[in-house]
């Protein structure tokens with residue numbers, strides 16, 4: 001199953017990712033992305049990849065384990 005990573009150093013807190021995949025990504029009080037899940041089902045992959053592409057600073061990854 002796909003594994004998620006997020007680079008909080010790159011994240012600028014725009015929140016685009018939370019719009020597309022609010023079950024996976026959140027933004028904390030410091031304006032940094034938080035992973036709500038680190039492993040996703042294959043069925044969610046395309047939607048989560050869409051969320052990663054929406055990130056202006058390319059901070060999100062979907063990896064094969």
Ligand code: SF4
Pocket residue numbers: 006010011012013014015016017018025027032033054055056057058059060
């Ligand atoms: S879209 Fe990118 S910059 Fe915006 S909150 Fe998500 S990870 Fe951070």
